[in-house]
Amino acid sequence: MHAYRSHNCAALRAENVGESVRLSGWVHRKRDHGGVLFVDLRDHYGITQMVADEDSPALPVLEGLKLESVVTIDGDVKARDAEAVNPNLPTGDIEVFARSVSVQSRAEELPLPVAGEQEYPEDIRIKYRYIDLRRETMHRNIMLRSQVITSLRRRMTEQGFTEFQTPILAASSPEGARDFLVPSRMHPGTFYALPQAPQMFKQLLMVAGFDKYFQIAPCFRDEDLRADRSLEFYQLDFEMSFVTQEDVFNALEPVLAGCFEEFSGGKSVTPAGEFPRIPYKEAMLKYGTDKPDLRNPILISDVSRHFEKSGFGIFEKIVGSGGVVRAIPAPGTNEKSRKFFDEMNSWAQGEGFSGLGYVTRKQGEFGGPIAKNHTPERMQEIYDELGLGENDGLFFAAGKESLAAKLAGAARTRVAEQLELIEQDCFKFCWIVDFPMFEYDEDLKKIDFSHNPFSMPQGEMEALESKDPLDILAWQYDIVCNGYELSSGAIRNHRPDIMYKAFEIAGYSKEDVDTNFSGMIEAFKLGAPPHGGSAPGIDRIVMLLADEPNIREVIAFPMNQKGEDLMMGAPTPVSMKQLRELHIRTVEPPKSA
RNA sequence: GCGGGUGUAGCUCAGUUGGUUAGAGUAUCGGCCUGUCACGCCGAGGGUCGCGGGUUCGAGUCCCGUCACUCGCGCCA
Secondary structure, eight states, X not given: OOSXXXXXXXXXXXXXXXXXXXXXXXXXXEEEOSSEEEEEEEOSSOEEEEEEETTOTHHHHHHTOOTTOEEEXXXXXXXXXXXXXXXXXXXXTEEEEEEEEEEEEOOOOOSSXXXXXXXXXXXXXXXXXXXXXXXXXXXXXXXXXXXXXXXXXXXXXXXXXXXXXXXXXXXXXXXXXXXXXXXXXXXXXXXXXXXXXXHHHHHHHHXXXXXXXXXXXXXXXXXXXXXTBOSEEEEEEEEEXXXXXXXXHHHHHHHHHHHHHHHSTTOEEOOTXXXXXXXXXXXXXXXXXXXXXXXXXOOOEEOGGXXXXXXXXXXXXXXXXXXXXXXXXXXXXXXXXXXXXXXXXXXXXXXXXXXXXXXXXXXXXXXXXXXXXXXXXXXXXXXXXXXXXXXXXXXXXXXXXHHHHHHHHHHXXXXXXXXXXXXXXXEOEEEEEOOBSEEEETTTTEEEESSOTTBOBTTHHHHXXXXXXXXXXXXXXXXXXXXEEEEXXXXXXXXXXXXXXXXXXXXXXXXXHHHHTHHHHHHHTTOOXXXXXXXXXXXXXXXXXXXXXXXXXXXXXXXXXXXXXTTTOOSOXXXXXXXXXXXXXXXXXXXXX
């Protein structure tokens, strides 16, 4: 017989009754009745009940073990009496009578229990992650992650994509997020950068003629964390040659829709080929964000026109000075108290906005100061235009367009949450398309790239030469699911002349481009195919599929919100010897007074 | 950097208007228990109420500061 097990802890059934077996696992729970002791033995696969009584030498050994000790038990499979069958356990028809036990590892008292699904403080969970990962939900999440990655990989391969590896020690690039730097021992004073994404490498693989690339790519960005953001994360990074935006969409939609259908547990998924496409500008208007949650039925409208002349002076003033008024319907709020509306306003102020106006409507009767000053008749015009009914309230976000849109978007989400309008049990995908190529940077008082500088502008060179830069759109697209940005992608700019021109508009010289992007610009001068791709975030995909509120629940060994690994202690100081070898001297920041 | 929330036993939590010696469940330890499956029963140990300061006759409770964790803003290919 095998040294540790003849079966795993989920294997035994009624047909095994009478067999002599050997099982190994963790002591999940114990029920000690004095003369008879039950042990739930757990391994990766499941749980089997072990039983020992006074006839068995295993009894005193098992009695003395703390939970989570690891044991190997020799015993006999016995059928349970009809009334003792446990229908909640796949192995519940049988139990194993323990003849002997050998203790593989004696556990001390645990910092957090494994059995049960109680919530525990996250810092303790992360510090003792190997314990936390034994728990059913975490164990399942990590297995789901593996299965999702396997599925994505298979779907990509079946579409003719080839998996590549690209360097982890790469060159720092001035664009985008802050880099993680790695000092070079061999070249004093110089640094590698961990890739924020394998962006240039995958484009160079296209230049190299590989046609369809993908990778489960680790990415590193030294920015502050969020529930859906980690310092290190993984993307399904892919790139294709000789493609239009349409081809990229057709490649990715079946992969994502198929993967979500496979693991969604019956939740509905936007079918491949039917992902709505929403221009960026429309998204900012109707949803107040470039990552709209389409499960939320509320649509924002611009009602600035109605307030050009209004008894409600604040809005008239805002519109008169170039601002906008956006309306967020709150359907069926006739029964809602004034408190509901006032609390929305104080919430908006708490978020740093000047405030959120509102109109109430109860059985056709308008209420609130805006309706009174603007007059009910003209309010009715707005309601007619928006198609609102006689019991629908309306919130107003007013101000500079970018701020008003942002407030309206946040209010749209909050109203839907408060009114429980967000559709459950579904994954709604959409593309956000037609991102602007450039935007005006208020701080630097100059035009800059709004997203990826390597995207091809729509209209190519002609657009760059003839249009107002702020009107130029890019072949740049995001994929969004339930309000989470899953990926960003683009048809790339593979033409050096267009590249130089685009950078020129953003205020960079030919020399700047040649210096900072020498590898890529050189490559593009030596025969580059048109190409494009995208890179869905794998952690976020698994988070959505696992129905978890944050990304750490689907990462085996996550960092906390301050980027610390509480289990291994990273980041740590290093020895003087190590620093000397790297030609590095540290300077502590001054203690602020 | 900024704002919100949380912080009481190993873990999950309660703790009234500021008032006696800070409680419960669970875990741990001891005892009992031969059919449980969150076994049950009896008992015990276990506390810098995050930390520091203040107000008060008296602070877990009120005030100020600070730390930790977390959510968001800024930031983010």
